[in-house]
Amino acid sequence: MSIAIIGAGLGGLTLACVLRRHGRPATVYELDASPTARAQGGMLDLHTESGQAALRAAGLYEQFRAIVHPGGEAMRILDRDANVRREETDGGTGDRPEVNRRELRNLLLDALPGDAVRWGAKVTGARPAGGGRHEVTFADGSTIVTDVLVGADGAWSRIRPLVSGAVPAYTGLSYVEFSLFDADARHPEAAAVLGGGLMFALGDGKGLLGHRDPDGSLHVYAAFRARADAEPPDLLDLFAGWHPSLRAMIAEADGAFTVRPIHALPVGHRWHRIPGVTLLGDAAHVMSPFAGEGANLAMLDGAELAAALIGHPGDVEAALTAYEELLFPRAEAAAAESAANLAVCFREDAPDGLLDLFESYEELGVRT
Ligand SMILES: Cc1cc2nc3c(=O)[nH]c(=O)nc-3n(C[C@H](O)[C@H](O)[C@H](O)COP(=O)(O)OP(=O)(O)OC[C@H]3O[C@@H](n4cnc5c(N)ncnc54)[C@H](O)[C@@H]3O)c2cc1C
Numbered sequence: 001m002s003i004a005i006i007g008a009g010l011g012g013l014t015l016a017c018v019l020r021r022h023g024r025p026a027t028v029y030e031l032d033a034s035p036t037a038r039a040q041g042g043m044l045d046l047h048t049e050s051g052q053a054a055l056r057a058a059g060l061y062e063q064f065r066a067i068v069h070p071g072g073e074a075m076r077i078l079d080r081d082a083n084v085r086r087e088e089t090d091g092g093t094g095d096r097p098e099v100n101r102r103e104l105r106n107l108l109l110d111a112l113p114g115d116a117v118r119w120g121a122k123v124t125g126a127r128p129a130g131g132g133r134h135e136v137t138f139a140d141g142s143t144i145v146t147d148v149l150v151g152a153d154g155a156w157s158r159i160r161p162l163v164s165g166a167v168p169a170y171t172g173l174s175y176v177e178f179s180l181f182d183a184d185a186r187h188p189e190a191a192a193v194l195g196g197g198l199m200f201a202l203g204d205g206k207g208l209l210g211h212r213d214p215d216g217s218l219h220v221y222a223a224f225r226a227r228a229d230a231e232p233p234d235l236l237d238l239f240a241g242w243h244p245s246l247r248a249m250i251a252e253a254d255g256a257f258t259v260r261p262i263h264a265l266p267v268g269h270r271w272h273r274i275p276g277v278t279l280l281g282d283a284a285h286v287m288s289p290f291a292g293e294g295a296n297l298a299m300l301d302g303a304e305l306a307a308a309l310i311g312h313p314g315d316v317e318a319a320l321t322a323y324e325e326l327l328f329p330r331a332e333a334a335a336a337e338s339a340a341n342l343a344v345c346f347r348e349d350a351p352d353g354l355l356d357l358f359e360s361y362e363e364l365g366v367r368t
Contacts, residue, residue, distance in 0.1 A: 001316070003309070004029060004136060004146035006123050006159055010101075011281030011298030012152030013108035016116055017058040018306035028112075029136070031122035031153075035109055040102035041177075042219035043072060043198075043211050047296045048095045054299035057307065063107055064099065069214045072098030074196040077351050077358070080203030082193055082243035085355055090197060098197065100214060101295070123158045132276030132316060134162070148316055149277040150305065152298075155263055157283035163271040164279075168263035168286050170228045173342060175260040176235060178253040180218040187218070187252045193245040194218055201246050202350035206238065208246055220249050221260075225346065232259050262288050262342075267335040270328045278320045280305055285331035290341035293334040301327060 003019065005012045008030035019026045032038055046052050046064070055064045073090035109117065122139040126149060129135040134149040151159025155168050183191035193199070194210045201208040210220035222235050235250045235257070264287045271279075278284075281298030305323045312319035344353035 001147045001314070002145075003027070003148040003150065004134075004144060005150045005152050006126075006136070006157075007151070007153035007281075007283070008032070008035075008105075008109075008117050008119075009152060009154060009281060009298065010105060010108070010295050011283075011302045012150070013105065013112070013117075014054050014058060014299040014302030015150060015152065015280065015306050016302075017060065017108050017111045018054075018303050019309065020112060020116065021057075021059050022306070022310045024306075024310060025116070028117045028152075029121040029123060029138070030117055030119055031139075033120045035106070035119070037119075040105055042101065042213060043069065043098045044101050044104065044295050045073065045096040045098045045198075045292060046104075046299075047293070050293070050296035050300040054303035057303040058108070058111065060107055060111055064104070065097075067099050067103045067107065068097040069099060071196045072198075072212070072214070075198045076195050076200075077354055078193070078199065078201040078246070079351055080201065080242045080246070082201070082245050085351055086358060087195075098211070123153065126159055126162055126277075128162075128276075134276055147276065148309070148320075151277070151279040151283040152281055152302070154282045155286040157279065159277065160279055160283055162277050163274045164269065166265055166269050168265050171262045171264050171288050171339075171342060172225050173223060173262045173288065173346065174226045174230075175221040175223050175262060176232060177219070177221050177258045177260055178250075179220070179255055180249065180252055181254045182216055183212070183218045184216060187248065189245045190218060190249040190252060193243075194220075194249070200345070200351065200354060201242075202345060202354060203242070205346050205348050205350065207345065207350065208239070208242075208249060210249065218249065220253070222250065223346070226261075228261065232257070264288050264335065264339065267339055268328075268332045269335075270324075270332075273317070273321055273324065276316060276320075278305065278324060280327075284327065285335055287335040287338040288342045289338070290345060291334050291338035293338065297331065297334055300330075 003026035073094040077086040206224040280301035308323040
């Protein structure tokens with residue numbers, strides 16, 4: 001039975017790795033020309049029940065521990081005057097270790113044989129080919145026919161239209177992403193205010209969200225509400241009146257500023273079973289990053305889809321049904337949390353909403 005996975009993100013690669021571990025080869029088709037074609041972005045914290053569980057399923061948990069960023073679980077919440085309103089330290093015993101996304105992706109890639117990923121394979125469309133099979137067309141005009149087709153191709157999936165007419169909508173929030181390199185030496189004020197791990201500086205319905213990478217650089221997102229068609233703002237103007245150490249992050253940024261409008265599929269996005277095809281990760285449930293779940297869910301989706309295919313040998317429909325029964329409620333809960341957290345983080349009285357949220361988690365004994 002042939003399995004074609006479209007997209008070599010964390011979700012698609014986890015699926016391929018778990019299948020491979022159980023002797024079930026699959027081919028991953030990825031539009032990037034090589035693993036290094038695109039910067040993979042900063043740090044991710046991997047949750048016990050999702051990202052870490054997926055790595056255990058792939059047999060990669062021990063290798064993952066070796067790439068964890070020590071101290072990366074530290075977290076602080078500041079207001080616009082750089083007052084620290086909440087601080088959590090990383091004593092090395094936390095259950096949400098931080099890893100660099102590129103290193104995590106390399107860990108998955110290294111576990112696959114060289115021919116498992118076809119690089120430079122951009123999918124332009126797919127159509128049913130009868131009997132639950134699908135024909136997939138690539139940008140160079142070539143085609144394949146596959147028994148199982150998995151759309152792991154992110155927010156703007158070319159596979160999603162086979163099962164659903166939904167498209168991600170702009171959330172009204174945009175990020176501008178930038179970095180400060182060798183921060184302790186070259187940008188000491190910004191490095192000190194950000195701290196050792198994750199920082200949320202919030203106020204006036206906007207924020208600076210940053211984290212420290214293991215190589216000593218700072219990775220920062222300026223987050224603000226904007227119309228979809230608005231020109232990128234001047235960030236120093238936008239954050240006028242904020243504490244000089246926070247503004248220093250913007251003023252001293254190294255390299256490019258990248259604009260990232262944040263999109264999300266409707267909360268509760270689901271589809272009727274279509275033979276031979278399914279979705280995972282952002283293709284199924286792209287959401288704003290405020291539940292910190294997107295990559296974790298993509299990896300868990302991949303591991304669970306692999307388990308379903310392995311557990312239902314020869315019965316693709318039973319496997320995909322079993323997978324989707326777990327996928328839909330889990331994704332709905334995370335998407336709802338994510339949308340609610342976005343509203344809380346960017347209230348005019350920020351960071352009070354986020355502080356209240358952390359306190360309520362603490363009262364409930366929920367690990368954040
Ligand atoms: C700013 C920001 C911060 C985030 N922070 C966190 C966080 O802290 N924690 C967390 O868990 N999540 C976070 N997320 C979410 C997380 O990045 C995504 O949910 C996760 O990457 C989804 O993985 P995926 O494998 O589904 O898709 P992707 O990582 O998007 O991978 C899809 C792959 O498919 C390929 N592809 C796309 N189209 C085609 C095509 N036509 N043909 C072939 N290949 C194709 C792409 O090149 C890509 O390699 C964040 C997201 C953003 C935007």
